[in-house]
Amino acid sequence: MRKTSTAFALLLLAGCAQPIAQPDTATQTATAPQANAASAPASQSADPEMDAFISDLMAKMTLDEKIGQLNLAAVGFDVTGPVVSQNVDENIRKGNIGGVFNTFTPVAARKLQEMAVKNTRLHIPLLFGYDVIHGHRTIFPIPLGISTSWDMDVVERSARIAAEEASADGLNWVFSPMVDIARDPRWGRIAEGAGEDTWYGSQVAKAMVRGYQGTDLTKENTVMACLKHFALYGAAEAGRDYNTVDMSMLRMYQEYLPPYKAAIEAGVGSVMTSFNEVNGVPATANKWLMTELLRDEWGFDGFVVTDYTAINELVPHGLGTEAEVGALTLKAGVDMDMVGEVFLKHLNQQVKDGSVSEADIDKACRRILEAKYKLGLFEDPYRYTNEQRATETIMKPEFIEATRDIARKSMVLLKNSKQTLPLKKTGSIALVGPLAKSQRDMIGNWSGAGDWKQAVSLEQGIRNVAGNGLKINYAKGANFTDDKQMIDRLNAHGGELQIDTRTSQQMIAEAVKAAQASDVIVAVVGESQGMTGEAASRADITLPGQQQELLKALKKTGKPLVVVLMNGRPLALQWEEENADAMLETWFAGTQAGNAIADVLFGAYNPSGKLTTTFPQVVGQVPLYYNHKATGRPYGGQMLDKYKSRYMDVSNEPLYPFGYGLSYTTFSYGKPQLSKTSITPTETLEVTVNVTNSGNFDGEEVVQLYLQDVHASVTRPVKELKNFQKINLKKGESKTVTFRVTQEDLKFYNTDLEYVYEPGAFKLYVGTNSRDVQEADFTLTK
Numbered sequence: 001m002r003k004t005s006t007a008f009a010l011l012l013l014a015g016c017a018q019p020i021a022q023p024d025t026a027t028q029t030a031t032a033p034q035a036n037a038a039s040a041p042a043s044q045s046a047d048p049e050m051d052a053f054i055s056d057l058m059a060k061m062t063l064d065e066k067i068g069q070l071n072l073a074a075v076g077f078d079v080t081g082p083v084v085s086q087n088v089d090e091n092i093r094k095g096n097i098g099g100v101f102n103t104f105t106p107v108a109a110r111k112l113q114e115m116a117v118k119n120t121r122l123h124i125p126l127l128f129g130y131d132v133i134h135g136h137r138t139i140f141p142i143p144l145g146i147s148t149s150w151d152m153d154v155v156e157r158s159a160r161i162a163a164e165e166a167s168a169d170g171l172n173w174v175f176s177p178m179v180d181i182a183r184d185p186r187w188g189r190i191a192e193g194a195g196e197d198t199w200y201g202s203q204v205a206k207a208m209v210r211g212y213q214g215t216d217l218t219k220e221n222t223v224m225a226c227l228k229h230f231a232l233y234g235a236a237e238a239g240r241d242y243n244t245v246d247m248s249m250l251r252m253y254q255e256y257l258p259p260y261k262a263a264i265e266a267g268v269g270s271v272m273t274s275f276n277e278v279n280g281v282p283a284t285a286n287k288w289l290m291t292e293l294l295r296d297e298w299g300f301d302g303f304v305v306t307d308y309t310a311i312n313e314l315v316p317h318g319l320g321t322e323a324e325v326g327a328l329t330l331k332a333g334v335d336m337d338m339v340g341e342v343f344l345k346h347l348n349q350q351v352k353d354g355s356v357s358e359a360d361i362d363k364a365c366r367r368i369l370e371a372k373y374k375l376g377l378f379e380d381p382y383r384y385t386n387e388q389r390a391t392e393t394i395m396k397p398e399f400i401e402a403t404r405d406i407a408r409k410s411m412v413l414l415k416n417s418k419q420t421l422p423l424k425k426t427g428s429i430a431l432v433g434p435l436a437k438s439q440r441d442m443i444g445n446w447s448g449a450g451d452w453k454q455a456v457s458l459e460q461g462i463r464n465v466a467g468n469g470l471k472i473n474y475a476k477g478a479n480f481t482d483d484k485q486m487i488d489r490l491n492a493h494g495g496e497l498q499i500d501t502r503t504s505q506q507m508i509a510e511a512v513k514a515a516q517a518s519d520v521i522v523a524v525v526g527e528s529q530g531m532t533g534e535a536a537s538r539a540d541i542t543l544p545g546q547q548q549e550l551l552k553a554l555k556k557t558g559k560p561l562v563v564v565l566m567n568g569r570p571l572a573l574q575w576e577e578e579n580a581d582a583m584l585e586t587w588f589a590g591t592q593a594g595n596a597i598a599d600v601l602f603g604a605y606n607p608s609g610k611l612t613t614t615f616p617q618v619v620g621q622v623p624l625y626y627n628h629k630a631t632g633r634p635y636g637g638q639m640l641d642k643y644k645s646r647y648m649d650v651s652n653e654p655l656y657p658f659g660y661g662l663s664y665t666t667f668s669y670g671k672p673q674l675s676k677t678s679i680t681p682t683e684t685l686e687v688t689v690n691v692t693n694s695g696n697f698d699g700e701e702v703v704q705l706y707l708q709d710v711h712a713s714v715t716r717p718v719k720e721l722k723n724f725q726k727i728n729l730k731k732g733e734s735k736t737v738t739f740r741v742t743q744e745d746l747k748f749y750n751t752d753l754e755y756v757y758e759p760g761a762f763k764l765y766v767g768t769n770s771r772d773v774q775e776a777d778f779t780l781t782k
Contacts, residue, residue: 045301045370053378054369060122063358066365067347069098069124070330072305072338075112095120096344098336098368099127099173104449109170110385117381125372125381129173129226131448133192134158136165138399138591139443139450141410142532142568143178145587147194148609148661149409150702150726152207158406159211161399163223168393169449172375172384173224175272177208179259180229183623185613186239188536191445191568191588193234195612196625196658198255199721202262209266217269218376220383227263229274229307231289232256236276239622240537245276250714252278253749261298269302269371273310273334282317284310285325290333303367305336312340322346327356335364395454400592407589407596412609413582413662414573420560420582422603422664423520428471430514431459432554433524433547434480435566440496444588445533445568454591458524458564461594465602473518476500477511477554480528481545495530504546508553520560522601523551529588532568541619542572555579564597570615577655585609603664608700608726610661610769614654621650626658626770627717659704659721659769665695665731669703671774672766678779681757685741685778689766693729702726703737706765706773712758713750719765719773739766746780 045051058066073088091097092115103109109128116126134140140158149155159177166174181201182190194204205227212225235256236243247256264271271294273284283289284306294300306329314325326342327350337343350356376383413421423429435441435458442455456464462472479499481487491497500507515521525547531538542548552575555561563580565571566588576583584607586597599605616624635646646652670690679685691703703726706719722745725737741764746757759782767773 050370050373054366054373057122057124057369058362058366061365063348063351063361065095065122065124066361067343068094068096069365069368070336070343070347070361071097071341072099072101072127072129072336073097074339075100075103089115091344092116092126093119095122095124097126099129101129101175101338103128104130104166104170106168106170106385106387106390110382113381113385124369125377127173127368127372127375127377128171128384129175130166130171131176131446132162132166132171132174132223133176133178133446133448134444135162135403135447135590136169136171136449137394137451138165138403139447139455140403140590141407142191142444142446142588143193144191144195144568144613145410145589146406147200147204147612148412148585148587149406150610150612150724151409152203154406154409155204155207156211157402159208160214161402163212163214164221165394165399167221167223167384168386168390170384170390171223172377173226173270174212175226175228176212177205177225177263178228179205179263180232180234180274181256181259182234182613183625184236184239185541185570185616185622186537186539186619187234187236188241188445188532188538188568189534190234190570190613191532194259196614197612197627197721198258200612201259205259205263206266209263209268213267213269217374218379220386220389224269224371224375225263226270226272226305227260227268228272229283230260230271230294230304231274231283232278233274233276241535242275245278249279249753250749250751253753264294264298264300269374271300271302271304273304273306275307275310275313277317282314282319284334285314285319285328285332287332295333303335303364303371304333306334306338306340308338309340311337311342323350326350330356330360330364335367403590404592404596404599407586407592408599408605408607410587410589410609411597411600411607412585412611412660413607413664414565414585414656414660415577415580415583416662416664417581419664420520420562421584421601423522423562423601425466425602426469427519428473428517429462430473430475430511430518430521430554430559431462431524432475432477432511432514432521432550433564434476434478435526435564436474436476436522436524441529441566441588442593443590444529445536447529450591456592456594458594458597461596461598462601464595465598465604471518473514475507475511475514477507477523478504478525478546478550479507480531480547483545490528490530493530493535495528497528497530504549508546508550511550512553512557515554515557515559518559520562521554521557522562522564523554524564524566525551526566526571527568529568538569539619541569541622543576548575551576551579562601564601570611570613572616572618573655574617585611603697606664606697606699607661608663608702610659610702611656612658614658615656617650617653617655620647621652621654624654626654627720629715630718657769657771659702660771661702661769663695663697663699663701665693665697665699667699667701667729667768668692668694669767669774672764672776674764674776674778677777678781680781681743687739687741687764687766687776688736690734690736691727691729692734693731696731698728698730700726700728701768704767704769704773705739706770707741707745708763708765709746709748709758710761710763712748712760714748716748719763719770721770743780
C-alpha cells in the first residue's frame with residue numbers, strides 16, 4: 001500500500017457541513033430478495049443465516065453488480081502518485097464499487113455510504129479501508145518497535161486501541177498486520193513487521209489480529225484486519241522493494257509461511273497479495289498460493305484483495321495484456337482489485353467471450369458480501385459513522401497514556417558503560433542532533449491519519465520529565481543529509497525535511513560548543529522517517545549524512561556521550577558501539593515519543609526491550625540472522641583457519657544479536673534444570689531456570705528459550721526461539737521460570753513438506769538473548 005494524506009477527508013468534511021438526512025429504513029440495507037437463489041454459489045461457512053442472506057442477494061444481482069463488488073476505489077489524494085480511480089461518485093451510484101480506501105471521518109464516510117445505500121438498486125453498503133499500521137490517530141511506535149517489547153499484551157493493546165479509533169473514525173477495515181519475515185535491513189519495510197524470527201512473528205501476528213477484530217466483528221469498536229503481504233515479500237532480493245523473491249518450498253514452509261498461517265488460524269478476515277513472485281509466478285496471479293495453499297490447505301474463508309494496482313503491474317512482469325492478467329488473477333483466487341479497475345473494465349466482456357466464467361466472479365463476490373455481513377453492515381451500514389463516538393474516542397487521555405507506556409516498553413538499551421544512564425535531573429546537558437527537536441519524525445513512517453503536530457519532541461519531553469533543575473544547551477549539529485538529490489527525492493514524497501543552510505562545519509562547531517558547556521551529551525541521531533518504509537530501501541545502513549562526523553567531534557570533547565537512536569531498521573553502528581558511553585534504541589516511538597524517551601533517559605522507566613532483528617557490524621554481512629544453518633566448514637574463531645565459512649575482513653558475529661537488550665540493573669541465570677533427560681513424543685519436558693536481579697534497580701527481564709535439533713533428516717538451524725517469559729524482579733529478588741516443551745516444539749517440515757518430529761538428540765538453551773545462553777541436552781525417543 002502507498003501512503004496517503006488526509007487532504008481529501010478534510011475536503012469532504014468541508015463540503016459536508018450540512019447534516020445529512022437519515023435515509024429511509026427501506027433503503028438502509030439490502031433486503032432479502034424473493035427471487036430464486038438456486039444459481040447462487042454454494043458456501044462452506046458455518047453460518048446458515050449468512051449463507052441464505054447472501055445467496056438470496058446474489059440471485060438478484062446482475063453480472064455488472066457482482067463485478068462492481070470486486071472493485072476497490074481510492075477516494076482521496078495520494079501523495080505518492082496519481083489516484084487511478086476515476087468517476088468515483090458515478091461508479092458508486094451504479095454499483096460499480098465494493099469498497100473505498102483513504103476516506104475516513106464519520107462525516108466523509110457517511111456521505112459515501114449514503115451514496116451507495118440510497119442510490120444503488122440493491123442498496124449494498126461499502127467497505128471502508130485504510131492503512132492503520134501502528135495506530136490511527138494516536139500513534140504508537142512503529143511495528144518493529146512494538147515487537148521489541150516482547151509483550152503480547154502490549155502488541156494486542158496497540159491494535160485494540162487502533163481499532164477503537166479507526167472504527168470511530170468511519171473505518172471498518174485496516175490494512176494490517178504485516179507479518180512478512182524480514183532479514184535484510186536494507187529493505188525499508190522491515191520497519192512494518194515483527195523482525196526475523198518465524199515463531200515470534202507468529203505470536204505477534206495472532207496478537208494483532210485479536211486486537212483488531214476482537215471476538216465479534218459486528219461490534220462497532222472492531223475492524224476487519226487484512227493480513228499482508230501474501231507471501232514472502234520480506235525476502236526481496238538485495239533488500240530492494242518490489243524485487244524478485246526466490247526460495248525453496250522447504251524454506252517457505254519452514255521459515256516464511258508460518259506467521260501468515262498463524263494469522264489465518266487467529267481468524268483474520270482478509271488477505272492482501274504481495275508484489276513479488278513466488279515460484280516464478282507473481283503472487284497476485286498465483287493459483288497455488290491463493291487457492292491451493294491459502295484456501296484448500298489452510299482453510300481460509302475470508303476474501304483476498306490485491307495490493308495497490310498489483311494486477312496492472314503483472315503486465316510489466318511479463319504475464320500478458322491487462323485483460324489477460326485480470327483473468328489470471330481472478331482464476332487464481334483473488335477477489336478484489338485495489339485501484340487498478342482491471343476487473344471493472346474487462347470481466348463482463350470476458351464472460352461473454354468465455355475466457356472467464358461467471359462462477360469465478362460469483363465466488364469472489366460472495367466472499368466480499370460475506371465480509372460486509374460479518375461486519376454488520378447489512379444490519380446497519382452507518383454503525384461506523386457516529387460523530388459523537390468519534391469525539392469521545394479519538395485520542396482520549398487513556399490512549400495517550402497507553403502510547404507513552406508502550407513506547408517505553410519498546411526501547412532497547414544497547415550500551416551503558418560506567419552506568420552513564422540514567423541521567424540526573426540537575427546540571428546541564430548538550431542536546432544535539434537533527435532529531436532532538438523534531439516532531440514530524442516522532443510518529444515515523446506509515447503514520448496514516450496521525451497528526452505529527454501533536455507529537456512530543458525529545459526536547460519537550462526532557463523539559464517535561466526533568467523539570468527546571470536541568471539546563472539544556474541545544475544545537476542541531478547536522479542535517480539528515482546534505483545530498484541535494486536525496487533531499488529532493490525525500491521531500492517529493494512526504495519526507496518533510498527541514499534543511500539548515502549552514503555548512504556542516506558550522507553546525508558541528510556549534511554542537512561542540514554546546515557540549516563543552518555541558519556535563520553530558522545527548523546526541524539524537526538516526527534516520528528521517530521518510531528514509532524507512534515502503535520504497536525506502538537503503539544500500540548503506542550506517543548513520544546518514546554527517547551525523548557520524550558530528551559524533552566524532554563530540555567524542556573529542558571528553559564529555560560522556562549518550563547516543564539516542566531513532567530509525568526504522570537495524571543500522572550498522574560499529575563506530576558508535578566502540579565510542580559511545582551509552583546507546584538507546586528508540587525507533588520512531590509515536591505520539592508520546594519525547595516523554596517516553598525522557599522517562600527512560602532519566603530512570604522513570606527501566607528499559608526492558610529486546611531486539612527482534614540482528615544488528616550487523618557492517619552492511620556486507622547482510623542478510624544476517626541468528627537462526628542460520630551450520631555449514632560443513634563452520635568457522636570456529638581461529639584467525640588463520642582459511643578454508644572455513646568466514647569473511648577475511650570482519651568476524652561472522654553480529655554487532656547485537658537477536659534477543660539482545662540491556663537494563664539499568666543486571667540479571668544472573670542459574671543453569672537450566674530438566675525434569676528428565678529423555679522424553680517420549682507424548683510426554684512434556686519441564687525446564688526450570690532461576691533468574692536473579694543482581695543489580696541496583698527493579699527491572700524486567702525477557703527469559704528466552706531456544707532449541708536445536710542436533711540430528712535430523714533435513715538440516716536444522718543452530719538454534720530456534722520456542723518460548724519466552726517476561727518477568728518483573730525487584731532489586732535482589734529471584735524467581736524460578738518454568739517452560740514446558742512438547743512434541744509440537746520439536747516439529748519441522750521434512751522434504752515431503754510433512755510437519756513431523758523425529759526421535760534423536762536435542763539441545764536446549766536458556767538465556768538473556770540468542771547468544772548469551774546456557775545449554776542442556778535431552779533426547780526424544782521413539
